[in-house]
Amino acid sequence: MRAETRGGQTMSMVVRLLGTLLAVTALAGLIRCSSATMTAYPSSDGLLRLAWSARPERIEDCRPRTEEELAKLPPHMRLPVACEGTTAEYRLQVRIGDGPALDRVVHGGGLRRDRRLYVFEELPVAPGATSVEVTFDRLGSPAGGGPSSSAPRGAANAPKPVPSRPDVAAVPPHLALRRQLQFSPRSVILVTFDPDRRELVVLDGGSGPSR
């Protein structure tokens, strides 16, 4: 003989109706929430985005090896020129309108900072026409200079320095972009480095790159 009660098994129509109503409400709430509207960018400012990747320049001191030095090396390693050096660092400066908006040093990636460098900055800009100036200069050498050459060694009997190997794949030592840009509300203008033209270009999504 079974004498067990299970709570709530005998339900009135009213309770059933309430249960169904609650379930439908919960389902509707879930679905409504599922595609709720969320604020993405509360500000109406435009955005100046700087994004590029490039190989930093290798700064080398090169000198010819002496006969003695060459003799000490195994035959397959007897390169006539010995080069030692570092990887260049760059100064990124941005002026929007009349004021400075960004000033930072960019160096290569990796622990030794000799890998590709990456620039990724986003700066809010009020809508309207604004002058933008972006400069990207190599630190430690005159802007616009070509591949570095070695400094004098000082010793009178030192071998005569030789020009270092040209680093044509690296980012140029000086990049500059001065433009009057029209920022619409919530629009993005991208400044990036074009490796083919070896200069900074502007992209706004609607048209191709412009200088």
Added chain:
Amino acid sequence: MAAVARASERLALRLLAAADALANRLYSQPLNPLYQSGTIVVALYLVLVVTGLWLTLFYRIGAPWESVSRVTADPWAGNWVRGLHRYASDLAVVATAVHALRMFAQGRSWGPRTLAWVSGCILLLLLFVCGWTGYVMVWDTFGQHLAREGARMIDTLPVLSEPTARAFTGEQPPPRVFFFLNLFAHIAIPLAMGVVFWLHLKRLARPGLLPPRTLLWVVTGALAAGAIVWPVEMAPRADPFVLPAEMPADPFFAFWVPVGRRLSAGGALLLAVVAGVALLVVPWVMKPPRARVPLPSVVDEDLCVGCVQCSIDCPYGAITMVERTSRRSDLVARVDPGLCVSCGICAGSCSPMGVGPPGRTGRDQMASVREFLASPDRRPGEVVVACCDHGAGRAEARAAGAAIFPVDCAGNLHTSIVELLIRSGAGGVLIVACPPRDCVHREGPRWLHERLYHGREAELQARVDRARVRVAHASAGERGVAMAAIRAFTADVARLGRSVERDDADVETGCEPKLAAGRR
């Protein structure tokens, strides 16, 4: 920290009790969706796998937004499937949260349950990551926003040489490999979730995987109907050169975005890590001091007859039978203390009363009930209410003037106690147990029911008048249900008249030898 956790536990238990009581009233205990939150997650996981496989057939990594847009535009085989996929994932988040809250509130997160809690946290993390990849796959404004926010956080880690955020700057369209990897992750993560599900349930005997059939069809049918009535719509295509003021977003997966946006990338990542660690350490924070940790069951080898019933009934697979060479039996029960949660269900399953947590074995219960019967407060013919510690009934029994015999879990109660109470003059015994799906020890009410009414080993003897024994199920918040059950039973017992008090109130503590023989 522990004090805050305990206060949170009490608050969560109170909230849960109120919600359970309402849901029981509206949907009945067997169909209360709050009790089935864990199995609902598994059912939704299956729905997500099936609908996801279908949607994958139409997805193109070369044209993500366009391919999803095409599927969404198809009302017959696309839109409602996508809606079902999306709403099922949202409900999975809700059901997972309810399930975690229940486990936390009921103290089912520490000790041998640590593995289940930690694997559950991993499942939650995988669910979020899978949802993240799913929304990024669409590559609409919301997907792009999620991708950028995720990349912002990833880029704070010194693991990638190239910042991932650069993929979304607009220099070039996002590479196809990005969408390929995203699709791969969206398929691989559910596979990993299957493995973690196995780990999650590894320490359970007879885990319930799916909800009752009615509930299963109601939930999936309601979601499908919802997907037809309120179809999903496409958000605008992702454009790196436009900053949308607003976007359609799914807060179940993007609830962190408004908070994360106000923080730096490192701060947002730190907050996510802190939240994750806070969830993971719950088992160690919630574990009571050593002195208050219930001791695992022990076996009295002199009493064990090797019938294997305790190892069958143990909800956690903590008892195994090992061989022995003694005069009593070939097998003897062994408890693995690393798996035993001290639920005491073995105490109720052992006819000779040879197993159970210290102080709660059948023999300990007999000692308690003899003390209870010896009390001068006892009145012949009174109703005795055996109340589970975790459910309702105690205050109600007191209010109704019934005697209270407390038990840790209804599944602990040895049927000999019931028999002894009746034979000692109690008018009737009402056992107020938790609803079967809400038992803190998983299977207490189920085995109690089997022992009382279906002759499961350690059964209530046939000589006991079943009209004087009743089981009522009432969760902690169902005080009205408990009160009604006590009143109804008291009235029924009064109609039966006085029970015959017997002096020879000895109870049988042997077990069916054929069961033991049959299991060998």
